[in-house]
Amino acid sequence: MFVNNPYRPEPAVIKDIIQETTNIRTFRIVLNDEEKMRNFSFKPGQVAQLSVFGVGESTFVINSPPTRKDYLQFSVMAVGEVTQALHKLDVGDEVGVRAPLGNGFDVEALKGYNIVFVGGGIGMAPLRTLLLYMLDNRQDYGDIIVIYGARSPEDLCYRYEFDKWRDGGINLVLTVDAEAPGWKENVGFVPTILAEVEPSAHNRMAITCGPPIMIKFVLAGLKEIGFENHQILTTLEKRMKCGIGICGRCNIGTKYVCIDGPVFSYEELSKMLPEL
Amino acid sequence: MRGKTFIAHDELPEVLERLSKAMDVWIPTAINDEKYEIQFLPYQSDRLPVLDRQSTMPPKKVIFPQVETLLHFSRKKDENNPFKSHIKLEDEEEVSPVLVFGARPCDVRGFLVFDEVYLNGPYKDPYYAKRRKKTLFATLVCETSDNACFCSAVGSGPADQTGSDLWIIPVDGGYVIEALTERGENLMPEMGKDATEAQVAEARDVQEKVAGLRVGEADLTQNSDAFEDRFSDNEYWRDMAFKCISCGICTYVCPTCYCFNITDEAKDLDGERIRSWDSCMFNHFTREASGHNPRPSKLERYRNRIGHKFSYFPKKYKGMIACCGCGRCIRRCPVALDIRNVVLSLKKNKENVDVCK
Ligand SMILES: Cc1cc2nc3c(=O)[nH]c(=O)nc-3n(C[C@H](O)[C@H](O)[C@H](O)COP(=O)(O)OP(=O)(O)OC[C@H]3O[C@@H](n4cnc5c(N)ncnc54)[C@H](O)[C@@H]3O)c2cc1C
Ligand code: SF4
Ligand code: SF4
Ligand code: FES
Numbered sequence: 001m002f003v004n005n006p007y008r009p010e011p012a013v014i015k016d017i018i019q020e021t022t023n024i025r026t027f028r029i030v031l032n033d034e035e036k037m038r039n040f041s042f043k044p045g046q047v048a049q050l051s052v053f054g055v056g057e058s059t060f061v062i063n064s065p066p067t068r069k070d071y072l073q074f075s076v077m078a079v080g081e082v083t084q085a086l087h088k089l090d091v092g093d094e095v096g097v098r099a100p101l102g103n104g105f106d107v108e109a110l111k112g113y114n115i116v117f118v119g120g121g122i123g124m125a126p127l128r129t130l131l132l133y134m135l136d137n138r139q140d141y142g143d144i145i146v147i148y149g150a151r152s153p154e155d156l157c158y159r160y161e162f163d164k165w166r167d168g169g170i171n172l173v174l175t176v177d178a179e180a181p182g183w184k185e186n187v188g189f190v191p192t193i194l195a196e197v198e199p200s201a202h203n204r205m206a207i208t209c210g211p212p213i214m215i216k217f218v219l220a221g222l223k224e225i226g227f228e229n230h231q232i233l234t235t236l237e238k239r240m241k242c243g244i245g246i247c248g249r250c251n252i253g254t255k256y257v258c259i260d261g262p263v264f265s266y267e268e269l270s271k272m273l274p275e276l
Numbered sequence: 277m278r279g280k281t282f283i284a285h286d287e288l289p290e291v292l293e294r295l296s297k298a299m300d301v302w303i304p305t306a307i308n309d310e311k312y313e314i315q316f317l318p319y320q321s322d323r324l325p326v327l328d329r330q331s332t333m334p335p336k337k338v339i340f341p342q343v344e345t346l347l348h349f350s351r352k353k354d355e356n357n358p359f360k361s362h363i364k365l366e367d368e369e370e371v372s373p374v375l376v377f378g379a380r381p382c383d384v385r386g387f388l389v390f391d392e393v394y395l396n397g398p399y400k401d402p403y404y405a406k407r408r409k410k411t412l413f414a415t416l417v418c419e420t421s422d423n424a425c426f427c428s429a430v431g432s433g434p435a436d437q438t439g440s441d442l443w444i445i446p447v448d449g450g451y452v453i454e455a456l457t458e459r460g461e462n463l464m465p466e467m468g469k470d471a472t473e474a475q476v477a478e479a480r481d482v483q484e485k486v487a488g489l490r491v492g493e494a495d496l497t498q499n500s501d502a503f504e505d506r507f508s509d510n511e512y513w514r515d516m517a518f519k520c521i522s523c524g525i526c527t528y529v530c531p532t533c534y535c536f537n538i539t540d541e542a543k544d545l546d547g548e549r550i551r552s553w554d555s556c557m558f559n560h561f562t563r564e565a566s567g568h569n570p571r572p573s574k575l576e577r578y579r580n581r582i583g584h585k586f587s588y589f590p591k592k593y594k595g596m597i598a599c600c601g602c603g604r605c606i607r608r609c610p611v612a613l614d615i616r617n618v619v620l621s622l623k624k625n626k627e628n629v630d631v632c633k
Contacts, residue, residue: 006399007346007538007549011363053349053363053549054542058565079565094351094363212568239564241538244399247554248535249561251580252570253504254588259398273507273583275570 006244009051009096010036015071017091020157021150023078024122025087028064028071029095042066043104044130045235045263049243050074050086051096058082059240061126061262062099067136072097075125075157101243102262105130105207105233107137114142116199118218120190120210121150124157126235126262127209135168145199149175149190149214153183173197191217194225201226207233212276219266229266236262236276252276277461282475283468284450292319292377295466299373302338304331316376325378327446329420334383334531334602335376339407340390343552346403346538351545374411375463377444380418382427382602384439386531389600392593393534403551412459415440417486424603426492426616431597435487442467445479452479494620496586497597502622503587510575512626516618517578519611524555526605526613532585532598535561556580578618586619 016028031037044065049057058080064073078087089095107130115134119127127146134141146165150156153176166172175186175193186193191214199206206227208218215234222232238250238257245259253273255261269276283291295301296319303325305317314331316338317323347365354360376383387408394404418427418434427433437443441460445452452471455461471479506512527533537554541547554561557577563569571577589598599615606614 005367005402007402008365008367011365051540051549053351054540054547056540057538077565083565092357092360096363096365211566237564237566238570239562241536245397246393246399246401246534246536247538248393248556248584249554251584251588253583254591273504275576275580 006098007242009049009057009098011094012072012097014089014091014093014095017089018160020075020159021155024075024157025078026063026073026075026157027086027089027095028073029097030071031097032094037069040069040072040099042100044107044133045102045104045126046100047102047243047262048072048074048097048099049101049240050076050082051098052082052085052089053094053096055085056082057096057098057241058086059101059243061129061235063125063128065129065133065136067133072099075122077122098243102258103260105263107133110134110205111140112142112203114144114200114202114204116145116204116206117147118190118194118206118208118210118222119146119148120214121155122157123208123210123214124148125209127207128158130207131165131170135165135170138169142203143171144169145171145173145197147173147175147190147194147197149177149186149193151177153180189217190214191221194218194221198225201228201231205231205233209235229270232266233263234266234269236264238262278455278464278470280471280476280479281453281464281467281469282447282450282471283453287450287468289321289324291466291468292325293321295319295375295377295463299375301375301377302335304335304378316379319377327378327416327444330380330418330422330425330602330604331383332604333529334386334604335379336386336531338374338376339387339411340404340534340553343550344403346549346551348548349542349546353545371407371410374407375414376411377414379413379415379440380602381415381432381434381436381438381440382418382425382600383531384413384415385427385432385436385600386602388439389532389589389596389598390534392589392596412441412463413439414442414444414453414460414463416444416446417483418491419446419482419486421489421491422603424606425601426494426496426603427601428490429492429494429496429616430599430601431497431595432600433487434489434491435483445482447475447478447482452476454479492601492616494616496599496601496616496619497590497595499619499622500587500591503583506622507579507583512621513575513579516582516613516621517574519613520557520574520578521611522557522559522574522577523610524557525608525610526581526615527555527557528553529604529608531600531602531604556584582615582618585615586622 011032012029018026060074241247250257301319307313316335394401441457443454453467585598
């Protein structure tokens, strides 16, 4: 996208907004420059810096897959200045986009494997892009299990597409932290449900994203089931500014999450300095 | 090619005056006529360079301004729909050529560290690149090291010419000037008259004498692994960072500290995206939106400053230490933390670590 100036955002317009939960909104945007939009290519798991001009920039994963290019989708949880400013925007308003940034998932290396996704809360966003990519290339991947949890049924994102995921042959296991009226799926924390489902580690890759505390227990759970470090992938969140390896903010030892990540295997993480 | 030239002390203003017609000439300038604070400022007729001591601040801002505009944006009203507006972006304009006159080898080395990150990484920084490309360095062989200096301990030295375009050697009555690069050579016609044989000989002696000096006794270049071994020794880092008050001065005065923040400033429909120097010694630097902070206390932040300069950077960039040994952080730290001591102690066992220095 950026030929000469990687700091220069591409103007884009918001085409659609979906209220996912009380504090998460999904934005579907299209670059103003039609040719750039047509030629825009990225890998699942790569991120963008979204600008609200006058407020600032923040990092979000492009959670639509590269196989569906009508728009680029971002799900934004309102937590601070830029995210709240994004939530105030309407359809037709303009934002700036710097993308694609980061390494993304290696979809080629994942071919032929069975997959288990383990996501919590907004952590489902980076998993969604890969999940949809796999649905669009279904023959390349084995069986796919998705374990997705949130505090309550109202805190689950993408509820309106769950049926489509299931129609695509996904074994979707949903869970919420506590009983809720009308809720017919699982109740319990994600790591507990993971232990119940106990997906075989044989020829399987696990891909997880969620709050640090969930990740910690999911990791232990996966190990228990028999997953090795190299079979587990995650995508990290670090405070970012430049997104291009220069501003010096997002390093873990010698690795920069913005250019060497955000996707890492636990094999890689175990060799990095413990500063997560 | 012109040989060496000589500029007498009283001819220096004239030379700078002529040079400044063709380019922006930055010189170490005494603020308020006192030599207590010396800053690099653009040459003006009433300003003389202070060349007898190191500047308070390095010339970092000449190429990497403390605050700079990355882009302007203005929101234009949509004619068809008064409730909508469109964004119009404008880049910053070009820059003029610059000569930094009177930098020191450590000052120049700071930019060699920057170059690895800003020019040679997967993305090139266009703002840095445009200034860097147009900046020349006339560097002074350094005869005035003090007890905070340690350039020889980090792989450089007071006569290190790497990165300089012109070389300034103080001799009796003035300065002998020598071109080190083609771009430097192009400025030689402006650099006074031809030096006499005696002046050339004197300059050679000075150069040899300074090249033979070792500024900083220890060798601080081989600590990558020792740092990693010490990484999880919280007691060590707690002791080392105990006095630190997280003021950030050490990063502010540092020629090799290159981290920045990006923010927007806007009024009504127009505004700018600016970047400004930031510091890894500040708490907010890595604080994530969730409230989680991978470097929650000064222990982790101080550790990162040491690790970045003496372990991560050399691991990534062929052994280059991201510290030029200028000693500014040692002179300016309000609680007298000495980076040399922290790095040296990495290899010591607990009993021998000196935390009071
Ligand atoms: C690779 C990556 C992918 C990501 N993907 C997504 C995604 O898909 N969806 C998503 O929602 N998020 C995602 N994030 C997180 C997202 O980038 C952050 O939530 C976002 O940057 C927050 O920006 P903000 O300006 O709204 O917050 P900020 O205003 O910067 O606030 C950050 C935090 O600091 C606090 N704070 C702010 N100012 C102050 C102050 N002056 N004093 C004290 N505290 C203060 C705020 O309360 C908040 O907790 C991702 C992050 C990364 C690194
Ligand atoms: S100058 Fe000294 S007190 Fe201030 S942040 Fe640096 S080490 Fe800490
Ligand atoms: S760390 Fe200290 S001595 Fe080293 S370059 Fe920076 S200011 Fe100079
Ligand atoms: S976000 Fe700037 S270096 Fe990674």
